[in-house]
Amino acid sequence: MTTAPRARTLDIEERQRRYLLTMGFRTVCFLLVVVLDGWLRWTVAGFAVFLPLIAVILANAVGPRVAGSVTPVLPQTPLIAPRAALQPGDPRP
Numbered sequence: 001m002t003t004a005p006r007a008r009t010l011d012i013e014e015r016q017r018r019y020l021l022t023m024g025f026r027t028v029c030f031l032l033v034v035v036l037d038g039w040l041r042w043t044v045a046g047f048a049v050f051l052p053l054i055a056v057i058l059a060n061a062v063g064p065r066v067a068g069s070v071t072p073v074l075p076q077t078p079l080i081a082p083r084a085a086l087q088p089g090d091p092r093p
Contacts, residue, residue, distance in 0.1 A: 015061070022055035026048050
Protein backbone atom coordinates (compact mmCIF):
# COMPACT_ATOMS: atom_id res chain seq x y z
CA MET A 1 0.00 0.00 0.00
CA THR A 2 2.89 2.32 0.73
CA THR A 3 6.59 2.46 0.00
CA ALA A 4 7.41 3.86 3.45
CA PRO A 5 9.77 1.77 5.60
CA ARG A 6 8.54 0.11 8.80
CA ALA A 7 8.15 2.32 11.82
CA ARG A 8 11.22 2.48 14.01
CA THR A 9 9.20 1.56 17.11
CA LEU A 10 7.96 -1.64 15.44
CA ASP A 11 11.52 -2.56 14.51
CA ILE A 12 12.72 -1.98 18.09
CA GLU A 13 9.85 -4.02 19.54
CA GLU A 14 10.63 -6.95 17.24
CA ARG A 15 14.32 -6.87 18.14
CA GLN A 16 13.50 -6.73 21.87
CA ARG A 17 11.15 -9.70 21.52
CA ARG A 18 13.83 -11.66 19.64
CA TYR A 19 16.39 -10.86 22.38
CA LEU A 20 14.03 -11.88 25.19
CA LEU A 21 13.18 -15.17 23.47
CA THR A 22 16.85 -15.97 22.99
CA MET A 23 17.69 -15.15 26.60
CA GLY A 24 14.68 -17.19 27.78
CA PHE A 25 16.05 -20.16 25.86
CA ARG A 26 19.42 -19.54 27.53
CA THR A 27 17.73 -19.71 30.94
CA VAL A 28 16.19 -23.05 29.97
CA CYS A 29 19.65 -24.24 28.92
CA PHE A 30 21.05 -23.35 32.36
CA LEU A 31 18.27 -25.35 34.01
CA LEU A 32 18.92 -28.31 31.70
CA VAL A 33 22.64 -28.28 32.61
CA VAL A 34 21.60 -29.22 36.15
CA VAL A 35 19.20 -31.95 35.01
CA LEU A 36 21.01 -33.59 32.08
CA ASP A 37 24.12 -35.73 32.05
CA GLY A 38 26.86 -36.67 29.59
CA TRP A 39 27.38 -35.09 26.17
CA LEU A 40 23.91 -33.50 26.25
CA ARG A 41 24.86 -31.52 29.35
CA TRP A 42 27.92 -30.11 27.57
CA THR A 43 25.93 -29.27 24.46
CA VAL A 44 23.34 -27.36 26.48
CA ALA A 45 26.14 -25.66 28.46
CA GLY A 46 27.67 -24.53 25.16
CA PHE A 47 24.34 -23.00 24.14
CA ALA A 48 24.10 -21.26 27.51
CA VAL A 49 27.57 -19.77 27.06
CA PHE A 50 27.29 -18.62 23.42
CA LEU A 51 23.65 -17.54 23.25
CA PRO A 52 24.29 -14.05 24.71
CA LEU A 53 26.61 -13.30 21.79
CA ILE A 54 24.01 -14.46 19.29
CA ALA A 55 21.23 -12.60 21.13
CA VAL A 56 23.13 -9.31 21.08
CA ILE A 57 24.03 -9.65 17.40
CA LEU A 58 20.40 -10.36 16.50
CA ALA A 59 19.13 -7.54 18.72
CA ASN A 60 21.45 -5.04 17.04
CA ALA A 61 20.60 -6.16 13.50
CA VAL A 62 18.68 -3.17 12.19
CA GLY A 63 16.74 -3.52 8.96
CA PRO A 64 18.07 -1.56 5.98
CA ARG A 65 16.73 1.93 5.44
CA VAL A 66 16.28 2.56 1.74
CA ALA A 67 16.87 6.20 0.93
CA GLY A 68 14.57 7.78 -1.61
CA SER A 69 11.99 5.02 -1.68
CA VAL A 70 9.25 7.26 -0.29
CA THR A 71 7.64 9.45 -2.92
CA PRO A 72 5.79 12.54 -1.73
CA VAL A 73 2.18 13.06 -2.73
CA LEU A 74 1.77 16.43 -4.39
CA PRO A 75 -1.58 18.17 -4.84
CA GLN A 76 -2.95 18.17 -8.37
CA THR A 77 -4.47 21.66 -8.19
CA PRO A 78 -3.23 24.57 -6.12
CA LEU A 79 -5.31 25.25 -3.02
CA ILE A 80 -4.84 29.01 -3.32
CA ALA A 81 -5.01 30.76 -6.65
CA PRO A 82 -1.74 32.48 -7.51
CA ARG A 83 -1.81 36.27 -7.31
CA ALA A 84 -0.52 38.48 -10.02
CA ALA A 85 2.82 40.07 -9.29
CA LEU A 86 2.85 43.76 -8.45
CA GLN A 87 4.19 45.98 -11.15
CA PRO A 88 6.15 49.16 -10.47
CA GLY A 89 3.72 51.98 -9.78
CA ASP A 90 0.84 49.71 -8.65
CA PRO A 91 -0.80 50.74 -5.38
CA ARG A 92 -0.13 48.42 -2.46
CA PRO A 93 -3.04 46.13 -1.56
